[in-house]
Amino acid sequence: MSAIADEQIPNLRRGFRFQWEPAQQAHVLLYPEGMIKLNEAAALILELVDGERHVAAIVDTLRTRFDNVPGIREDILEFLEVAHGNHWLEFR
Amino acid sequence: MVTTGSNSARTPGPPLWLLAELTYRCPLQCPYCSNPLDFAAQGGELSTAEWIDVFRQARELGAAQLGLSGGEPLVRQDLVELIRAARELGYYSNLITSGIGLTEAKVAAFAEAGLDHIQISFQAADEELNNLLAGSGKAYAQKVAMARAVKAHGYPMVLNFVTHRHNIDRIDRIIELCIELEADYVELATCQFYGWAQLNRAGLLPSKAQLERAERITNEYRERLRVQGHPCKLIFVTPDYYEERPKACMNGWGSLFLDITPDGTALPCHSARQLPIRFPNVREHSIRHIWQESSGFNRFRGYDWMPEPCRSCDEKEKDFGGCRCQAFLLTGDAANPDPVCAKSDRHDLILDARREAQEAAPALEQLQFRNEKASRLICKG
Ligand code: SF4
């Protein structure tokens, strides 16, 4: 897979829904006949995946929110890559 | 496919999956068919309001995935209303249909009401499946047309094929068709051997060689799709008759799956109705009571019910002793270990079945023929 560029815009694949589940006290990703329980970090990123923000904006937002913790950009890119590889999201 | 859930007898986790079997009616049921259907004796279908109340109660307990199935759910005139209610409650709703009775207008109306996904099942009688593979037949044309409509309206789509010894050798053509129809997921599931399929097991169970070939071809397609970055996912479900360990049936009894039948009976799995257990009904009890307190749902929860060799087996947390229905059907006692397990003292039953599939499989014409209705009941994946 080619590296993710800053100006790419991720969006959830059609049929995927991201939502908070009180019973599980977690965000989940719902898709046809399946569900993935997300950890907090994944949920923070996916919350910002709205089909409008590009990658750089997502990184900036979280960087500000988390006071420039080292390695945050790499973590985000890695997650997006995995999510893309699993076909949870698409880039435009 | 859901990966969470607990199997503790004390505090069951949420019923993450709610299957609403809205009706046992089916347009394919011949009007002159006088088969007394089991459900006819059991009281009428739940009303719209009753279903919505079931949805609400289960959602409060944590259900997130909702399957709308049947019978043929399209027979229900209130489907749009049910879909809308499900969406408002926050469900991810899946319509599981044969595609018969579906129209482009309905596909659009369901989308507008908030339906998330449509699965078209090719779980038809053998004759019809043959039509399909031969590329002719009305049902085939209808299913294909509806698959195209489903995609055109932006839904993700699962195509479900029930395979058996008479069609599994055409698996390449099945996969080609699914890719052409732009299926997002393809379920290639070997017929489960409950009910009618049990009677016909020898005529349906593929041989080991057939299975291995089908799996190899599926893997070749998977690799091809992966290289192309193609999103279509192939799910190949083997019958556990060729395994030495059973499947973790439903991820454990009463662990995450709740099935409500048309008359409101609550089951831990759609096959469980045949067990000699009295299951609770939503007309008499709350879903909370049914899920947490009822004896039916607690019957095989956890590990305390297990006899040997399961009880002291270090694999019990992996497979929960296998499938209760299979144990019941094959050994006469639902509390026995699933005979698929090589440690079961009735594993010979499985070995016999394999031998039968190898040597003495009846021809297609010798299958105990059944009406469409019956054939649909068995082949639920
Ligand atoms: S003995 Fe029971 S628990 Fe152990 S592997 Fe076999 S079925 Fe599973």
Ligand code: SF4
């Ligand atoms: S034990 Fe029964 S309920 Fe469980 S999967 Fe098997 S058939 Fe279904």
